[in-house]
Amino acid sequence: GLENIPADKPVLFVGNHRGFFDVIISYTFIKGRAAYVAKKEMSKVPILRRWMANIKCIMLDRNNTRAALKSILTGIEYIKNGTSLVIFPEGTRNKGEGVMEFHAGSFKLAE
Template structure:
């Protein structure tokens, strides 16, 4: 319980204390080249996210990060085991990235401003027109050079099981023609979801598979592409590292 209280104190304390810094970084970044801009914006959230994970006593190992193209934007596609997936991806995969997130997160104090600075995209699943507009915004961000993360299950599995991948999620990559990077997160649910609201240490492993280039999968429908990516991610849950070359 004490660990959990310390965690929440840091969570909000860091955000409030460094809020002026993120606003300043947004202004300074406007005149920087895109790569430098994204790195400047990502530096504070990365430090925050890594500390959030460490405060739980957990460890994170990343395998295959060398598979991520350094000179172009990508769409990270990941399974979604728990609430800690977001800080794990922010803090332990270095490439700057935004997230496709539900619109409710945007309404949270301070957090919404940080996410806007990171070029996150917010989707209202109850509003079809807004959802379409948000996907179009995500496609534009990718074409402009910003990487994004999407959880095509749409919600946390709270365990090792992988839910259905929504094929429409992959329109982001197909329309922007950026590589898809399958990411397998194994063990993040053990930090919180397995224990209710109490945080406990866990050993989390993250597997980054080879890029999937759109030219190689153009013959697949959106649903088929979703199933193909899901199969790659699932292999690393059953046989860790199996899909890594």
């Protein structure tokens, strides 16, 4: 439970992305303590763009390897500087029963 999350050091939160509300629900529990990694396309939605900027969201361009690497390096810096990070390593919502393959970049953040 929440009592197991250290308050004095950053945490990498890794979750299955089952639906749209995953982000909203997780945000209510870790509000102000973490940034999120999100696909760049989400920044095209005006209200989301503003909210995501406020929570220091890292935008990941999945179609540009160099930009994606830069996003991963930014995430590593966030963690080194004391900001927790939330990722959904499947890279998209998974409405199936199983777990989809994780994207390799998520493992770099965990190192």
